[in-house]
Amino acid sequence: MTINNKSSNLPILETERLLLRSLNLNDAEDLFEYASDPEVSKYNTWTVHQSVTDTKRFLNTVVERYQNYELADWGIVHKADKKVIGTCGLANWVQDQRRAEIGYALSRKYWGKGYMPEAVRSVIAFGFRMMKLNRVEGRCTISNTASARVMEKVGMKFEGVLRQHLFAKGSFYDVKMYSILKEEWLD
Numbered sequence: 741m742t743i744n745n746k747s748s749n750l751p752i753l754e755t756e757r758l759l760l761r762s763l764n765l766n767d768a769e770d771l772f773e774y775a776s777d778p779e780v781s782k783y784n785t786w787t788v789h790q791s792v793t794d795t796k797r798f799l800n801t802v803v804e805r806y807q808n809y810e811l812a813d814w815g816i817v818h819k820a821d822k823k824v825i826g827t828c829g830l831a832n833w834v835q836d837q838r839r840a841e842i843g844y845a846l847s848r849k850y851w852g853k854g855y856m857p858e859a860v861r862s863v864i865a866f867g868f869r870m871m872k873l874n875r876v877e878g879r880c881t882i883s884n885t886a887s888a889r890v891m892e893k894v895g896m897k898f899e900g901v902l903r904q905h906l907f908a909k910g911s912f913y914d915v916k917m918y919s920i921l922k923e924e925w926l927d
């Protein structure tokens with residue numbers, strides 16, 4: 741699954757407070773700072789990073805995906821603080837169905853300031869404009885109220901609960917499904 745013939749890498753997306761750009765190995769320390777936080781990994785399928793080696797391994801897989809022209813996350817740079825504070829991106833792109841799924845994680849220090857809705861809006865815009873998506877989906881476990889709020893704030897609609905849809909870290913989880921359609925999206 742390629743982004744398109746012209747994009748060897750993700751383009752830079754700029755918002756008021758954030759810059760979304762491709763990640764590289766120099767981002768390891770910034771990423772480790774929050775990927776080593778159990779509160780950040782709690783609702784994600786990935787496990788907490790034990791050392792910066794785990795983070796470098798993750799970054800290598802991301803860079804490999806960029807090099808293979810596959811979808812991978814943007815790094816979210818806080819413009820004022822000049823550091824990577826999270827990731828956001830589209831995955832599970834079904835090209836013939838023109839849909840993909842949004843995913844994200846943010847350093848705990850930056851929670852509650854509306855940064856992720858800001859990043860997600862720009863990624864959704866990219867999905868509708870550049871990837872020609874018709875539907876952007878998002879899922880979160882039912883206990884992840886913060887993630888559900890992000891999706892509600894950007895205008896995604898709650899569609900229902902997928903029972904025991906996710907198996908992660910040894911347990912099954914009920915999952916809330918959200919989506920936004922191109923016809924509903926307002927720039």
Ligand SMILES: CC(C)(COP(=O)(O)OP(=O)(O)OC[C@H]1O[C@@H](n2cnc3c(N)ncnc32)[C@H](O)[C@@H]1OP(=O)(O)O)[C@@H](O)C(=O)NCCC(=O)NCCS
Nearest residue numbers: 780783844845846851852853854855856879880886887889
């Ligand atoms: C989900 C997440 C990205 C939200 O990002 P954010 O930039 O803080 O989003 P917002 O500022 O819009 O806040 C969203 C909600 O988070 C909750 N929240 C805010 N500050 C919080 C804090 N300090 N601690 C816990 N939750 C908080 C509130 O419910 C808030 O909703 P409200 O604005 O209606 O009160 C972030 O909490 C996170 O990275 N969580 C861990 C990773 C994760 O869950 N990823 C998604 C997997 S589906």
